[in-house]
Amino acid sequence: MSKKQVYPKAHRRWRRTPQSMIGCGNYEAGKGVDVAGTCAMFCVSTKGIIPELSKKGNNLIFNSGSLPDTYFYWGTIRTGGLALRWFKDNVCHKANDAVYYNDLNDRAAQVPVGSNGVLFLPYLTGGQDINNKKCGCFLGLTLDDDQSVMWRSVLESIGFDYMEICDLYRSAGVDLQRLTVAEGGSRSSLWNQIKSDMLDAEVVRYKNAGGAVVTNCIFAAYAVKDVPEIIPELSKILQIDQSYQPRAENTKLYRDLLNLQRKLIDVDMAPAFATLWNMKKILPQKQN
Numbered sequence: 001m002s003k004k005q006v007y008p009k010a011h012r013r014w015r016r017t018p019q020s021m022i023g024c025g026n027y028e029a030g031k032g033v034d035v036a037g038t039c040a041m042f043c044v045s046t047k048g049i050i051p052e053l054s055k056k057g058n059n060l061i062f063n064s065g066s067l068p069d070t071y072f073y074w075g076t077i078r079t080g081g082l083a084l085r086w087f088k089d090n091v092c093h094k095a096n097d098a099v100y101y102n103d104l105n106d107r108a109a110q111v112p113v114g115s116n117g118v119l120f121l122p123y124l125t126g127g128q129d130i131n132n133k134k135c136g137c138f139l140g141l142t143l144d145d146d147q148s149v150m151w152r153s154v155l156e157s158i159g160f161d162y163m164e165i166c167d168l169y170r171s172a173g174v175d176l177q178r179l180t181v182a183e184g185g186s187r188s189s190l191w192n193q194i195k196s197d198m199l200d201a202e203v204v205r206y207k208n209a210g211g212a213v214v215t216n217c218i219f220a221a222y223a224v225k226d227v228p229e230i231i232p233e234l235s236k237i238l239q240i241d242q243s244y245q246p247r248a249e250n251t252k253l254y255r256d257l258l259n260l261q262r263k264l265i266d267v268d269m270a271p272a273f274a275t276l277w278n279m280k281k282i283l284p285q286k287q288n
Contacts, residue, residue: 030178034182066215081185108155118138163198
């Protein structure tokens with residue numbers, strides 16, 4: 001049996017994740033990392049197993065770190081970067097324009113917190129379980145809204161999912177004060193600031209967050225005694241590019257919006273999702 005068969009894709013991610021976390025400076029309890037890729041990962045360092053976080057249904061994975069006494073939990077935001085790419089490629093028709101993200105961010109930065117009351121539900125791949133009938137949609141649109149409003153709404157909608165995982169961490173006693181952002185989503189200063197406001201935490205972007213590759217190189221150098229210690233070598237690489245501080249008025253507003261959003265999704269929208277599901281069932285099937 002080949003190694004590829006022994007270690008399927010999910011397992012390979014589990015083996016990479018400890019190195020990636022260390023390469024993002026996440027080797028002290030209470031620090032978090034947001035790997036803002038297609039399927040975003042939201043990780044936090046702990047001092048060991050936390051029973052509250054390990055409960056069934058929390059959808060969190062526990063890992064031991066590659067350094068002594070390092071541990072962390074991580075959860076996924078399934079529609080993270082996927083929703084952003086969908087909006088740029090399918091809604092804006094800019095699939096071949098990678099820098100169009102910058103244009104969207106610049107314009108959305110002028111839109112007030114809360115996106116003029118426009119709410120995007122990011123369930124483009126369904127809900128969190130196979131029986132959930134949720135689907136993606138925009139709510140609250142008027143003739144005054146445009147791409148920039150919709151784009152900010154997409155960013156904020158994903159941020160609400162981050163808030164729920166962050167609330168789970170904090171309710172279990174994890175004092176999350178700082179979040180490192182990595183991967184493509186970290187290049188958006190607007191989104192970094194939104195996350196800082198929503199999570200009420202400092203958000204840091206490094207100039208060259210090493211991730212797993214650079215970390216593996218340092219571990220190899222340590223193994224052959226080319227470097228005496230690992231963390232000091234990492235510290236030379238991890239230089240802050242930009243930091244974002246939470247703004248109290250925005251943090252409060254996002255908290256109020258989250259409470260209303262949860263009621264809307266879990267209570268008010270449940271019958272609508274069921275009806276939409278039934279409507280799709282009677283429509284002609286899409287031909288491949």
